[in-house]
Amino acid sequence: MEKAVVITGMTKQFSNGRGIQNIDLTIYQGEIVGILGPNGAGKTTLLKCLTGLTSPDRGKVELFAIDIQSNYKEAIGPVGALIGPAVAYEKMSPYKNLKMISRLYSGITDTDIDMVLQQTGLTPFKDEKISSFSMGMKQRFGIASALISKPRLIVLDEPTNGLDIDGLLLLRKTIQEISKHSGVTFVISSHHISELEKLCNRFCFLINGEVSVYEAGNEPLEDVYVRKVEVAVR
Template identity: 35%
Template sequence: MKPVVELKNLSKTIGKKKIIDNLNLALYPGQITGFLGPNGAGKTTTIRMMVGLMKPSGGDVVIDGVSLADDFEGGLSKVGVIVENPEMYKFMSGYKNLVHFARMHEGVTKDRIDEVVNQVGMQKRIHEKVSTYSLGMRQRLGLAQALLHRPKFLILDEPTNGLDPAGIREFRTYLRSIAEKEGVSVFVSSHMLSEIELMCDRIAVIQNGKLIDMREMSEAQASFYYVEASPMDAAKRLLSAEGFTVEAYKDGWIINAEKAQIPVLVGQMAEQKLQLFAIQPYRKTLEDQFLEMTGGGQIAEAHAK
């Protein structure tokens, strides 16, 4: 599948400090990619270069086959952006706001405005003033505005900031529908790792301006088991001898294993007369994995410098 967006050896140096160091990344249609990193990793700098708010020191951003270095306006015409809470004209209705934004793009018809209103479920409230909208309604209107010109690439920076759980779930549902039905590539930067875990198909992790991990969420949700047995030393020797990766956890260990391996393991423990107290599925959260990938430290924040 041909990528919608490619970051090619993207670099940014400010003064003597290299903020982004030869970043390479490909984003595909119909996929939602989470963008994670510790504080100061360079997430916001990367996004600024992707939308033309900051000029790279080296490398290139290619959107739908168009290099921003060669054709800035042509490349950005394929991009929609939502940064935190979208700013709208509150004294105007939601519909008039969309009409205003539609004038900034060629070929956005009344039918297209009605289409995006339906896509984000705003039909009943679209003619009311934005000042009467809840934060969730304004987020939906911001999503409608970002989709007006049929972008191939949608960038979201902290899109669920301030939303309640129901609003977050609703926004996630709309985003998934847009990615799947319209083939839009969605790029989400957020510090809400539990939400990224539910929303995304893939995650990209940067640290110190470098891409340190890129994985499918199906891979991130690999099969783990918690094992507690005694004597502990003998049980650990058995687990290691069988080729399991053993990680201490509470009174036992976390091992990476397939379901079919568990009955065999139980039989081996019985043969060695080990006391088995617990063996149960264990799911590593994205937060656990993120801290492992980055060596601990603070969870990603909205505005990495």
């Protein structure tokens, strides 16, 4: 199976002594991997290093066998990401924002934009200014902008933040459909354990900056999580 992400010996330490240490992680094409861990465990740091938004102090990240440090543009080409608040021209509509993003890529049609708006439930609001959007609607736009380039790897940091029940169900359906029909790889961090449990086939626990991988099994994910956190604090 093709490797979508290979992280080797990755360390990023901040001046406060926190960060992530010596992470080794391989994610295969088509997997949906959930990243779990307590507040401050290093999930966002891991995802930022994975997408080149932060440089690790040590270690290596390869996306589809291309080294992100030495060949950033090529490595990041097939990646869509939502890390932190959605970036948008607030005075413009989601449609116009997506149209602008689509110009950076080849082969993205107006039909693709309409589809992404539908996948994120933004069709009824497609011509409204983003400045008038609620937090959850902005989050929906952020997800739409991560999907629009038809990436092979989609990295979502806490995508469920601010979403209502409808948004949550739609996000789950969209991820499952894209995964099933296009074999896209997803890496998703969230504190919503039950949501990740429904979506993911593998889980990456990040506790005290260190990583451990868990395959979906019969034991409830919440029990596995609590056990791992308890072991880590002993």
